[in-house]
Amino acid sequence: MNTKIADSLQSALETIHQAAQSVNRQATEIKLLAVSKTKPAVMVEEAWQAGQRAFGENYVQEGLQKIADTRHLEDIEWHLIGPLQSNKCKPVAEHFDWVQSVDRAKIAQRLNDNRPENLPPLNVCLQVNISAESSKSGLSESEVLSLADSIVQTMPRLQLRGLMAIPSNTDDVQKLCDEFQQMQQLFSQLQLSYDKVDTLSMGMSGDVALAIAKGSTMVRIGTAIFGARSPKL
Ligand SMILES: *Cc1c(COP(=O)(O)O)cnc(C)c1O
Helix, strand or coil, rough: CCCCCHHHHHHHHHHHHHHHCCCCCCHHEEEEECCCCCCCCCHHHHHHHCCCEEEEEEEEHHHHHHHHHHEEEEEEEEECCCCCHHHHHHHHHHHHCCCCCCCHHHHHHHHHHHHHCCCCCCEEEEEEEECCCCCCCCCCCCHHHHHHHHHHHCCEEEEEEEECCCCCCCCCHHHHHHHHHHCCCCCCHHHHHHHCCCCCCCCEEEEEEHHHHHHCCCCCCCHHCCCCCEEEE
């Protein structure tokens, strides 16, 4: 058996553990999402064998194929973390367990309307445009509060779980710190209103420790587990 993925997973978990410990948090409060984009289903299966259950995909078609190819793996959980167009909402609502990249009301509504009755409500996070770069998708802070409200009030086939953010692509630690801090505040505000909100998805390979210091409950790691990505499929 190839133990390489098992080893990388172990060190990702160790990184989380140490980052949590250094800010007096419990590592069990922080979930690891293994980002498997561009990687084949056999690698997902290998990670599953090593105990990993939650996987993230960026591209809808690729994700749907991998979900089909890993149907036999018990308790596997699939998260969409990439951009979603409204014409793809139906298959996503039918096959994914989470969508972390909800960035407008129309997408939320379509996911709600297409979530099959025999499945539990679809878990969703609202994607926040924390870097406020116009090139990035995501909601502003005020849009987050109003969309959260309409999801909870009018979309029973969705379960609002929290927020997701991709910070600025920068080495400026202070800037990253400010962005994560803003996310933490918005998340706390949301938690005051909705008791099912428990997920703050932020932190990627390079900024896991900082994100955990700022309250992240889910870190999304790809390359550090599966190796460098092949060119986009
Ligand atoms: C690709 C991706 C990740 C993982 O990035 P790595 O650099 O491979 O760890 C995390 N979050 C999102 C939204 C991504 O697209």
